[in-house]
Amino acid sequence: MNDIKQFLRSNALRPTKQRIVIAGYLFDGIDKHVTAESLSTELAKRKHIISLATIYNTLHDFYENGLLKKLTLSADRVYFDTNTDHHHHFYSEKEQFLIDINKNIKVNGLPKTPKNKKINKIEVIVHLD
Amino acid sequence: MNDIKQFLRSNALRPTKQRIVIAGYLFDGIDKHVTAESLSTELAKRKHIISLATIYNTLHDFYENGLLKKLTLSADRVYFDTNTDHHHHFYSEKEQFLIDINKNIKVNGLPKTPKNKKINKIEVIVHLD
DNA sequence: TCAACACTTTAGAATCATTCTAAACTGATA
DNA sequence: TATCAGTTTAGAATGATTCTAAAGTGTTGA
Numbered sequence: 156m157n158d159i160k161q162f163l164r165s166n167a168l169r170p171t172k173q174r175i176v177i178a179g180y181l182f183d184g185i186d187k188h189v190t191a192e193s194l195s196t197e198l199a200k201r202k203h204i205i206s207l208a209t210i211y212n213t214l215h216d217f218y219e220n221g222l223l224k225k226l227t228l229s230a231d232r233v234y235f236d237t238n239t240d241h242h243h244h245f246y247s248e249k250e251q252f253l254i255d256i257n258k259n260i261k262v263n264g265l266p267k268t269p270k271n272k273k274i275n276k277i278e279v280i281v282h283l284d
Numbered sequence: 285m286n287d288i289k290q291f292l293r294s295n296a297l298r299p300t301k302q303r304i305v306i307a308g309y310l311f312d313g314i315d316k317h318v319t320a321e322s323l324s325t326e327l328a329k330r331k332h333i334i335s336l337a338t339i340y341n342t343l344h345d346f347y348e349n350g351l352l353k354k355l356t357l358s359a360d361r362v363y364f365d366t367n368t369d370h371h372h373h374f375y376s377e378k379e380q381f382l383i384d385i386n387k388n389i390k391v392n393g394l395p396k397t398p399k400n401k402k403i404n405k406i407e408v409i410v411h412l413d
Numbered sequence: 414t415c416a417a418c419a420c421t422t423t424a425g426a427a428t429c430a431t432t433c434t435a436a437a438c439t440g441a442t443a
Numbered sequence: 444t445a446t447c448a449g450t451t452t453a454g455a456a457t458g459a460t461t462c463t464a465a466a467g468t469g470t471t472g473a
Contacts, residue, residue, distance in 0.1 A: 169439090169440060169441080169448095169449060169450075170440080171439075171440070171449090171450060171451080172439090172451095173450080173451070174450090190430095191430080191431080192430080205451085205452095206451065206452050206453070207430095207431090207452095208431095208432080208433090208451075208452060208453080208454095209450080209451055209452070211430095211431065211432075212432095212450080212451080227356060227357065227358055227359050228356060229356055230356045230359060230360075230361075230362050230430095230459080230460085231429075231430065231460090232359075232430070233359050233430085233431085245397070245398060245401075247401065254398060256394070256395055258393055258394070258395045259393055260391060260392065260393045260394060261390075261391070261392040261393050262389060262390070262391055262392075262408055263389065263390040263391075263392065264387055264388055264389045264390050265385070265387070265389060265410065266385055266387045268374070268410075268412070269374060269383060269412065272374075272376065272412040272413065273412065273413045274410055274411070274412060274413075275411040275412055275413045276411045277408065277409070277410050277411070278408070278409045278410075278411060279391055279406065279407070279408050280406070280407040280409070281394065281397075281403055281406050281407075282403070282404040282405045282406070282407060283397070283398065283401040283402065283403060283404055284401065284402045284403075284404045298419095298420060298421075298468090298469055298470080299469080300420090300421060300422080300468075300469070301422095301468090302421080302422070303421090319459095320459080320460080321459085334422090334423095335422065335423045335424070336423095336459095336460090337422075337423060337424080337425095337460095337461080337462090338421080338422055338423070340459095340460065340461075341421080341422080359430080359431085359459095360430095360431090360458075360459065361459070362459085362460090
């Protein structure tokens with residue numbers, strides 16, 4: 156709890172009740188993929204009612220501070236990943252699930268980067284049926 | 285023109301005025317990436333006013349028949365790619381542009397596919413700044 | 414050629430994730 | 444503990460996309 160407060164402070168985020176609850180859930184040591192909706196539902200189960208606006212705000216605050224990765228895999232919901240190490244994903248659109256690939260993947264044969272651009276990151280998504 | 289009609293018929297799509305215009309634009313031999321909005325604008329420039337609903341319908345009809353690839357790269361607009369060969373992309377979220385990578389890319393080091401699942405496709409997105 | 418019908422198009426309403434607004438609230442600081 | 448910047452929130456707004464249901468149009472068989 157005080158850990159969480161410190162954790163938030165060290166990221167220049169004021170440790171409010173809501174952020175503590177959300178961070179406590181997200182960063183409990185088990186990597187997770189959440190959407191605003193799924194997070195809201197999960198917290199509600201634990202009797203923590205936090206407005207959706209705050210959930211969106213908080214996810215973005217965390218994302219902007221590098222505490223979450225953002226994944227746009229389908230047009231109708233954005234996923235946030237608590238695993239911020241560089242990694243890739245298995246994804247099933249049909250079943251809407253996401254699995255981290257934590258092995259080292261190599262991508263070979265890339266053409267040269269367009270003029271005046273820099274590669275930010277390479278994202279590999281393995282789509283499953 | 286008759287080519288386009290045949291082309292549509294061969295894909296079990298009735299060659300309506302609107303589909304002929306849209307297919308004529310999309311499949312002119314030059315690969316393109318469009319969104320519903322960009323397509324609508326492009327056709328309007330050419331004095332072809334087609335309702336957005338029809339543009340969405342048609343893009344999906346084409347997509348379902350394998351004439352277009354669908355790319356969900358940002359949450360707020362879906363791209364359709366006239367290049368349906370298996371290929372990858374450079375993508376700049378900031379500048380909202382998309383470049384096909386037509387070279388052969390190899391992805392090495394994938395872990396084994398989750399039980400009872402099959403790989404549908406592997407998508408590599410090279411994010412640029 | 415044409416009637417008949419299934420397939421299409423369309424305007425406008427509806428949907429739904431996400432963002433915005435402006436007011437109430439609260440952690441931090443002196 | 445008063446003050447104020449940073450937060451939370453309900454509810455409205457946004458914007459891409461989908462839906463609805465009515466009008467329009469290819470296609471086909473005679």
